[in-house]
Amino acid sequence: MIAIENLIFGYHKKEVVLENLNLHLKPGGIYGLLGRNGAGKSSLLHHICGLLFPNSGTCRVADKNPADRSPEFLQQVYLLPEDVYLPNVSIKSYIDIYAPFYPEFNHDLFFKFLTEFEILANGKLQSLSYGQKKKVMISFALATQVKVLLMDEPTNGLDIPSKKQFRKIIAGNVNDDQLMIISTHQVKDLDSLIDSVLILEDKKIILHQSVDQITEKLVFKQVMNLEEVAAPIYSEGALKGYAVVAVNSKHEQSRLDMEMFFNAVQTEKQQILSQFN
Numbered sequence: 001m002i003a004i005e006n007l008i009f010g011y012h013k014k015e016v017v018l019e020n021l022n023l024h025l026k027p028g029g030i031y032g033l034l035g036r037n038g039a040g041k042s043s044l045l046h047h048i049c050g051l052l053f054p055n056s057g058t059c060r061v062a063d064k065n066p067a068d069r070s071p072e073f074l075q076q077v078y079l080l081p082e083d084v085y086l087p088n089v090s091i092k093s094y095i096d097i098y099a100p101f102y103p104e105f106n107h108d109l110f111f112k113f114l115t116e117f118e119i120l121a122n123g124k125l126q127s128l129s130y131g132q133k134k135k136v137m138i139s140f141a142l143a144t145q146v147k148v149l150l151m152d153e154p155t156n157g158l159d160i161p162s163k164k165q166f167r168k169i170i171a172g173n174v175n176d177d178q179l180m181i182i183s184t185h186q187v188k189d190l191d192s193l194i195d196s197v198l199i200l201e202d203k204k205i206i207l208h209q210s211v212d213q214i215t216e217k218l219v220f221k222q223v224m225n226l227e228e229v230a231a232p233i234y235s236e237g238a239l240k241g242y243a244v245v246a247v248n249s250k251h252e253q254s255r256l257d258m259e260m261f262f263n264a265v266q267t268e269k270q271q272i273l274s275q276f277n
């Protein structure tokens, strides 16, 4: 569904943001795109939806060149940007204006998501708070039912119960023929939501692994003493002892702690990456 090869991009000639970036993604999954501030996550998403063009290399999405911005392509891709700027119209008028751009738009789903987010459908967009606007746009994005759904920091502005609601709504509404990329540096928000992790660093994707592959190679556990753990790679002080990421040499079952994993990659990059080579 997405095939990016040797992509090089910079906003200015002297400063390359993405360099020889390769990425191949199949439909049927939710990918978490993680990276530090300024790593290039938004720039990558903008290439996938045709808002930025590579300096060199190729970017193909749903068998099309996003840079052509053909109507058939634009009907199948939706980017929910980090900051949402909405016109001064009612929610219903917004739907009347923008939903027709997406042939598969499902009105019932849209209003169902609004209800789940506790947003009144008869309100004006401008009278909503930032977090409420974000919820309307998340509902819109999901209701488009496009093949490629890109969300840039979707949980910014959502309170804690709404983040939980967000995870629930997303998890139940991505079909096998769809692909979703959620970009964030708030890695905790992706816990138990995504199928695969993409880490963007050093101008390229340095890690692309499914959650199952990660927990097959690494074990995440809480211990009282670090001596209890064979082959620890990374540890943090926890309420009771330590939270540890270790080599999963005994094939133990554990739950991926996204924040621990991301921190481990930041501080013990070579050791973590070598587990997957």
Ligand SMILES: Nc1ncnc2c1ncn2[C@@H]1O[C@H](COP(=O)(O)OP(=O)(O)OP(=O)(O)O)[C@@H](O)[C@H]1O
Pocket (backbone or CB within 6 Å): 011, 012, 017, 035, 036, 037, 038, 039, 040, 041, 042, 043, 044, 184, 185
């Ligand atoms: N319009 C622009 N003009 C020039 N440079 C830009 C522009 N947008 C982004 N950049 C630069 O490109 C780099 C990557 O930015 P980008 O927004 O893609 O990162 P990001 O990973 O999404 O960051 P964040 O997590 O902070 O949102 C940064 O160094 C940023 O300063």
